[in-house]
Amino acid sequence: xxxxxxxxxxxxxxxxxxxxxxxxxxxxxxxxxxxxxxxxxxxxxxxxxxxxxxxxxxxxxxxxxxxxxxxxxxxxxxxxxxxxxxxxxxxxxxxxxxxxxxxxxxxxxxxxxxxxxxxxxxxxxxxxxxxxxxxxxxxxxxxxxxxxxxxxxxxxxxxxxxxxxxxxxxxxxxxxxxxxxxxxxxxxxxxxxxxxxxxxxxxxxxxxxxxxxxxxxxxxxxxxxxxxxxxxxxxxxxxxxxxxxxxxxxxxxxxxxxxxxxxxxxxxxxxxxxxxxxxxxxxxxxxxxxxxxxxxxxxxxxxxxxxxxxxxxxxxxxxxxxxxxxxxxxx
Amino acid sequence: xxxxxxxxxxxxxxxxxxxxxxxxxxxxxxxxxxxxxxxxxxxxxxxxxxxxxxxxxxxxxxxxxxxxxxxxxxxxxxxxxxxxxxxxxxxxxxxxxxxxxxxxxxxxxxxxxxxxxxxxxxxxxxxxxxxxxxxxxxxxxxxxxxxxxxxxxxxxxxxxxxxxxxxxxxxxxxxxxxxxxxxxxxxxxxx
Numbered sequence: 349x350x351x352x353x354x355x356x357x358x359x360x361x362x363x364x365x366x367x368x369x370x371x372x373x374x375x376x377x378x379x380x381x382x383x384x385x386x387x388x389x390x391x392x393x394x395x396x397x398x399x400x401x402x403x404x405x406x407x408x409x410x411x412x413x414x415x416x417x418x419x420x421x422x423x424x425x426x427x428x429x430x431x432x433x434x435x436x437x438x439x440x441x442x443x444x445x446x447x448x449x450x451x452x453x454x455x456x457x458x459x460x461x462x463x464x465x466x467x468x469x470x471x472x473x474x475x476x477x478x479x480x481x482x483x484x485x486x487x488x489x490x491x492x493x494x495x496x497x498x499x500x501x502x503x504x505x506x507x508x509x510x511x512x513x514x515x516x517x518x519x520x521x522x523x524x525x526x527x528x529x530x531x532x533x534x535x536x537x538x539x540x541x542x543x544x545x546x547x548x549x550x551x552x553x554x555x556x557x558x559x560x561x562x563x564x565x566x567x568x569x570x571x572x573x574x575x576x577x578x579x580x581x582x583x584x585x586x587x588x589x590x591x592x593x594x595x596x597x598x599x600x601x602x603x604x605x606x607x608x609x610x611x612x613x614x615x616x617x618x619x620x621x622x623x624x625x626x627x628x629x630x631x632x633x634x635x636x637x638x639x640x641x642x643x644x645x646x647x648x649x650x651x652x653x654x655x656x657x658x659x660x661x662x663x664x665x666x667x668x669x670x671x672x673x674x675x676x677x678x679x
Numbered sequence: 680x681x682x683x684x685x686x687x688x689x690x691x692x693x694x695x696x697x698x699x700x701x702x703x704x705x706x707x708x709x710x711x712x713x714x715x716x717x718x719x720x721x722x723x724x725x726x727x728x729x730x731x732x733x734x735x736x737x738x739x740x741x742x743x744x745x746x747x748x749x750x751x752x753x754x755x756x757x758x759x760x761x762x763x764x765x766x767x768x769x770x771x772x773x774x775x776x777x778x779x780x781x782x783x784x785x786x787x788x789x790x791x792x793x794x795x796x797x798x799x800x801x802x803x804x805x806x807x808x809x810x811x812x813x814x815x816x817x818x819x820x821x822x823x824x825x826x827x828x829x830x831x832x833x834x835x836x837x838x839x840x841x842x843x844x845x846x847x848x849x850x851x852x853x854x855x856x857x858x859x860x861x862x863x864x865x866x867x868x869x870x
Contacts, residue, residue, distance in 0.1 A: 359844075362851025363832040367761075367768045368825035370833070392753035397858035399719075399760025400807050401826050407718035413731050414709060420735060421705055421742040428700025576701050613696060615703035639703070 350383060351376040357387070365394035415607070418617050427616060428577050432549035432585070433527055435578045439556040440523045442572065443472075446560060447516055450567075455512050459562040460649075467504050468559055469515050474503035476522035479552060482537040483529040483545075487522040494539070526552065550585030553578070558647040573640055579614030583639050586646050589675055591624045597672035600624070604662070606669050607631035610639035622665065633661035635669065648674035690748075690755045697745030705742050708755075713738070715756065716763045723767035723829055729774075733766045764826070771829030810860040817841075818853030825850055 352360070352373075357380045363369050364377045381391055430438065447469070455466040463471055477488040478499055491506060493499035507515045526549070530536075536545040553574075561571045573579060587608065594600045601622035609617045615638070619628035636658040644650040652670045659666040696704035713734060720733035737759060741748065748758045811819050817839070824835045836846035 359847055359851070362849075362854045363825065363847050365854055366822065366825040366850055367765050368830060368832045368835065368850060370831055388752050392757065393858045393862070394854050395761050396754065396757040397854050397861055398764065398826060399757045400857065400861050401811075401822070402715070402719035402722060402760065402764075403807060405718035405722040406714040407721055408714045409717035409731060409734050413717070413734055414713070416731075417709060417735050417738045418702070418705065421702070421739050424739060424743050425700070427702035576696070576699070576703075580702070609706070610703070611706065612703055613701055615706065617702075617706065 350380055352380055357384075361391065361394060365391065365398050415617065415619075427580060429581045429584065430575070430577045432546040432553070432581060433530060435553045435574070435581045436523065436527055436530075436549045436556075438574060438578050439553045439560065440520065442574070443556055443560045443563075444516075444520070446563060447512075450563075452512070454567060457566040459559075459566045461562070463500075465563055465566060466512055466515060467500075468562060469512070469519055470504045470507050471500045472556065472559055473507070473515060473519035473522055474499045475555060476519060476526060476552065477503070479536070479538075479548065480522045480525040480529070483526060483533060485525040485529045487525050488518065523556075547585055547588060550582055554582060554586075554643070554647060557582075557643075558649060561644075561649065574614075576613035579639050579643065580616060582643055583610050583614065583616060584618075586643065587618045587620055589646075590620045590669070590673075591622065591626065593672040593675040594622050594669065595624050596675070597668075599668040599672050601665060601668070602626060603629070604632045604665055605629045606665060607634040608642070609634060609636040610642050611636065612638045612640060615639040622669070631661065633659060633663070633666045633669070635659055635666050642673075645670065645673045646675060687750065691750045693755070694745055694748055694750060697741060702742075705738060708741060709738050712756065712759050716759055719760060719763045720767045723764060723827055724770050724774075726770075726774075729770045730767070733763055733770065736766055737762045768829040775829075807857065807861065810857045813860070814853050814856055818849045818856070821846055821849040822853045822857075 357377060360369055360373055360377055364374065367374075369377065381387055450465070456464050458464055459468050461468075473488070474491075475496070477486070477491070478494060480487045481492075488503070488506075491499070491502050493502050507518065510518075530545050530549055533545050535542045536548045538548050538551075557574055564571055574582065590606075590608075591600075603626070604622040605628040606620050606622060607617065608620055609615075619631055621628045637655050641650055641655045641657070645652070645655060652667075655670065657670070693704050693708060697708070716737050717730055717734045720730035720737075721727060724730050724733065740762060741759075748755060811822075814822075821832075821835050821839065824830045824838055825832065830838065832846040832850055833843055835850070836843045839846065841849075
């Protein structure tokens with residue numbers, strides 16, 4: 349049942365489009381529009397004309413409004429992210445799909461870090477089985493090396509006579525074992541330190557994605573990106589590592605803060621302290637770059653010069669941050 | 680973005696990303712429209728802080744309820760303009776009520792918007808200026824009071840000393856003429 353007649357609606361339409369009706373009339377007109385979709389186009393025409401009235405008044409808001417929008421928006425509705433377990437599983441599926449379609453001749457192609465595709469899968473199995481061992485669910489009994497290069501060499505040697513499918517199966521068994529055990533442990537061993545297990549899962553996802561790209565590169569295929577929700581989780585994880593990255597590169601800057609704006613699907617904005625155990629303050633520098641570039645810089649698959657990067661504020665601090673970022677360079 | 684098909688696709692994609700909870704879609708939306716929204720809010724409220732609040736509210740509303748924008752019903756720019764204008768007008772009306780109370784209490788004179796300034800600022804709207812100038816003066820004046828002054832058509836009627844029915848028809852006819860003229864210029868495709 350309409351609250352107003354067609355004539356009354358027509359009569360009020362101009363005022364309605366200009367927000368010049370009182371509350372009661374506004375809701376009566378809105379109810380009429382909902383009940384009569386055929387009037388929608390006319391309403392839209394007049395509203396567009398009204399919006400056009402303000403066209404030349406465009407004025408950039410103060411900078412701080414932008415960051416307030418993000419902070420308040422996150423409080424109201426959390427951005428969609430994947431759990432670290434989901435990210436870990438997603439990057440596995442992506443690599444499995446790639447390996448499944450590889451011709452045998454591709455197994456011996458050399459990848460970016462000098463390993464063949466087959467050796468690279470063995471390296472992934474080595475690293476994942478190491479984490480499985482640390483989580484108490486060993487998948488490669490008898491192999492106890494805990495150093496990256498030595499363990500990789502051992503696993504490459506141990507699997508020398510295995511088929512490619514068997515090496516892949518060892519890697520996948522280790523991925524599954526890690527995911528099965530991870531929820532039981534809040535923290536995990538990670539190369540001489542103790543880290544939140546969720547962060548370790550994200551680091552593993554970074555490595556898996558990075559080597560998937562390495563294989564794609566060796567095959568001459570276009571590089572690939574995880575889903576937006578996975579990228580978002582990976583970007584989030586990388587932010588928590590920035591202070592340590594600054595510290596371990598000898599570039600720590602206590603009391604300083606960087607705002608990192610990652611663009612593209614899965615991006616976001618973060619204020620990050622430039623030293624461990626510090627809270628971020630007002631940003632001294634703002635870096636804007638695609639989320640994919642940021643993630644690839646972390647695994648040193650992009651040089652600082654090749655980043656699509658905009659820096660404003662303390663340029664030197666920005667340069668130091670970008671220099672320190674490849675914390676996963678050893679992957 | 681002057682190709683309507685691509686604009687449409689971009690707006691649909693943006694809405695899908697907002698619904699999916701992709702925060703970077705807020706950044707894209709903000710970077711594209713913040714100046715439009717803030718400028719509109721600043722113009723209507725005449726208050727920088729209020730305009731900042733309106734701007735934040737508009738973009739947060741898009742993040743919270745992205746499905747409120749229906750690409751089949753209209754353009755994103757119009758949707759944002761409507762959201763921003765409503766909030767700005769709400770602020771103006773609340774502020775006027777507060778000022779009236781304060782004026783009653785302190786016997787102060789309520790400050791009215793500067794008509795000359797508004798007319799002059801309206802005339803700077805390059806793309807609509809010509810159309811607004813072609814409107815009969817009484818229609819342009821009614822639209823100015825309603826849109827930029829945040830007044831209801833009843834207040835417009837009182838201010839101009841005309842019957843309410845006349846105020847409504849001036850708003851309707853004037854806005855229709857602008858709509859027809861802007862569509863003739865292809866301006867409905869603005870983003």
